[in-house]
Amino acid sequence: MISVLLADDEALIRAGLRMILETADDLLVVAEAGDGHAAVAAVDRHRPDVVLMDIRMPHLDGLDATATIRTRPQPPSVIVLTTFNTDHDVFRALEVGATGFLLKDTPPADLLRAVRLAAAGDAMLSPSVTRRVIQRFTAEDRSRPRAEALQRLEPLTEREREVLVEIGAGLTNAEIARTLHMSEATVKSHVTRLFEKLAATNRVQLAITAFRAGLVE
Numbered sequence: 001m002i003s004v005l006l007a008d009d010e011a012l013i014r015a016g017l018r019m020i021l022e023t024a025d026d027l028l029v030v031a032e033a034g035d036g037h038a039a040v041a042a043v044d045r046h047r048p049d050v051v052l053m054d055i056r057m058p059h060l061d062g063l064d065a066t067a068t069i070r071t072r073p074q075p076p077s078v079i080v081l082t083t084f085n086t087d088h089d090v091f092r093a094l095e096v097g098a099t100g101f102l103l104k105d106t107p108p109a110d111l112l113r114a115v116r117l118a119a120a121g122d123a124m125l126s127p128s129v130t131r132r133v134i135q136r137f138t139a140e141d142r143s144r145p146r147a148e149a150l151q152r153l154e155p156l157t158e159r160e161r162e163v164l165v166e167i168g169a170g171l172t173n174a175e176i177a178r179t180l181h182m183s184e185a186t187v188k189s190h191v192t193r194l195f196e197k198l199a200a201t202n203r204v205q206l207a208i209t210a211f212r213a214g215l216v217e
Helices: 011-021 036-046 062-069 087-095 108-119 127-140 146-152 158-168 173-180 184-198 203-212
Strands: 002-007 027-033 050-053 077-082 100-103
Touching (some): 002 011, 002 036, 002 108, 011 108, 027 036, 027 108, 036 050, 036 062, 050 062, 050 108, 062 087, 077 087, 077 108, 100 108, 146 203, 158 184, 158 203, 173 184, 184 203
Parallel strands (some): 002 027, 050 077, 077 100
C-alpha cells in the first residue's frame, strides 16, 4: 500500500481528494492536515510515502512546510497541488524539493498516477507547467557557455547520459525502461545516481541540465 497525507486548509477539498484516492486499492490516506505545521507534524508521526500539499494554508504555507519536510531523514515525496498556476509558485515548489506540481483541476486518473509515480521515485507535472519551467530556465541561461553545462556531465556514465536525455524528453521511468530496453529497477538506480552526481532534487532540475548541455532540443 502507498500511504498518503492530505494537507489542505479546506475540509471539502480534503474530502474530495480522499474520495478519489480511496477508489484505488493500492492507496491509503493515513492522515489529514489543515495547515503547514500540522502537515509537518503528521509526516513525523505517520511517515507517509507521499504528501499532497496545498500551497495557500494558514500559519505555515505549503511551500515552507515542504522545505521543512524535505529536511527529514528519508522524506516523503511531496506533490504540490493547487488552484494557482503562477511562475513563482512553480519555481519555488521545485526549489524547495517538491517532486511534482499539479493543478487542482487535474483529472482524477492523472492524480492517482501522479501519486503512484511519486511513491516510486518518479514524477509527474502538468505539461504546461513543465514547458514553462524549462523555457524560463533555459531562457535565463543562454549566456552560460554550453561547455560549462557539459562539464557537469563528465562524471556520468554513457548509460546515465542516455537516461538523462529521456528525462529531458519528459519520459517516466517505465517509459525510459521500454525505450532503452532495461528494467524499471535499473532505470530507477540510474536516476538516483543522476540526482546525486548532478545535485538535483527533482526530475525537472535534471531535465533543465539536459537542455542546458544541449542533449535535448
